[in-house]
Amino acid sequence: MTANDGRSATGGGATDATRGDTVAAVVRQWRAVHPGLDTGPMEIIGRINRCAALLQQAEDAPLRRAGLSRPEFDLLGALRRTGHELTPGELARETFSSGAAVTKRLKQLTERGLVERRGDTRDRRVAHLRLTDAGRDLVDGILPEQLAYESAVLSGVRAPERDELAALLAELLGQLEGRLDALRV
Amino acid sequence: MTANDGRSATGGGATDATRGDTVAAVVRQWRAVHPGLDTGPMEIIGRINRCAALLQQAEDAPLRRAGLSRPEFDLLGALRRTGHELTPGELARETFSSGAAVTKRLKQLTERGLVERRGDTRDRRVAHLRLTDAGRDLVDGILPEQLAYESAVLSGVRAPERDELAALLAELLGQLEGRLDALRV
């Protein structure tokens, strides 16, 4: 499901641990209203959506302290981890965003002195972007904080389960990435 | 991680199934640049984010055919599955969105005749929202399509793994929902 699956808090009360997470509660509501439907997919998709929402909310905190939004950090991170210059188009593919969005972010990041632009000498349509020293230092400063914070957030799940979860997610993601073009809606 | 984990396509080539999903590739890049860091959290958080992004993109298609955005459907769905009227504040909590966003969506959905508003007689600040017949029919029409579509998207993963995945996600989500207030950044 999209929203009615993992994007809902159930009622005004506190989380009732004995009855499961919020997604379980939502699924129960749906089953009560539509007893015939197979709500199985909600148990996975709903939880992935909800986990993603909670994790992102938590993760944005360290970034905001550094004055960056997540999409901005995505862009800087792509430049950092690839280790070489990227064109706007490559950055768009790399960060899964639209070209227009990349253009806007690049404008701001360039003004802030985190990124530098260089025109291609052969093809004058294309630009090459690279991190400035300040940009690289910023990413390198944030990344360990971010990872440490993520470790803390995940610490409630034991290592063997974490590995199992990572493996299953990898399988699902592989399917999704390979598929979705075929299933092209 | 936020983005530099699951939000990236790796290079221009096609997906290389033998080398894992895109997240694995991104993690490799980070490890090459920062060999000292524990990139473990990326394997989970990155994949959750990326799965969520892909799933949402796929799921939005059936909704768009019905002329609804996902946040709009969230709102209608909350009304449908709870089975009773909700106030704007309750809807905001139920859909995890801000009050202002709910106000805007309600305005549009009311204009479209999918939702009806009724003022509270005791407390004249609060409103009560309910689905119109058209709204209920729309939700009931979309939901089975949505679930069927989701089943198809998940069909690449076998049932036992799906159950295992759902269980592990439930555990993680339980931790996150119980925790995050405690870990309040």
Place this chain on the structure above:
DNA sequence: AGCAGGTGTTTTACCTGTAAAAAATATTGG
């Protein structure tokens, strides 16, 4: 050479969300 069509990037117009302030009403304590 010159043009048709393709590609890379930016611009435009618009839409939606957010945070903070405002508005309207309720509640509480003197």
Place this chain on the structure above:
DNA sequence: CCAATATTTTTTACAGGTAAAACACCTGCT
């Protein structure tokens, strides 16, 4: 009863994204 405070919802100003169009440039064909 009144003033102060709290609560519910809406409004405002703005930041950021998107799709489609516009721009600028390249490539290949004739």
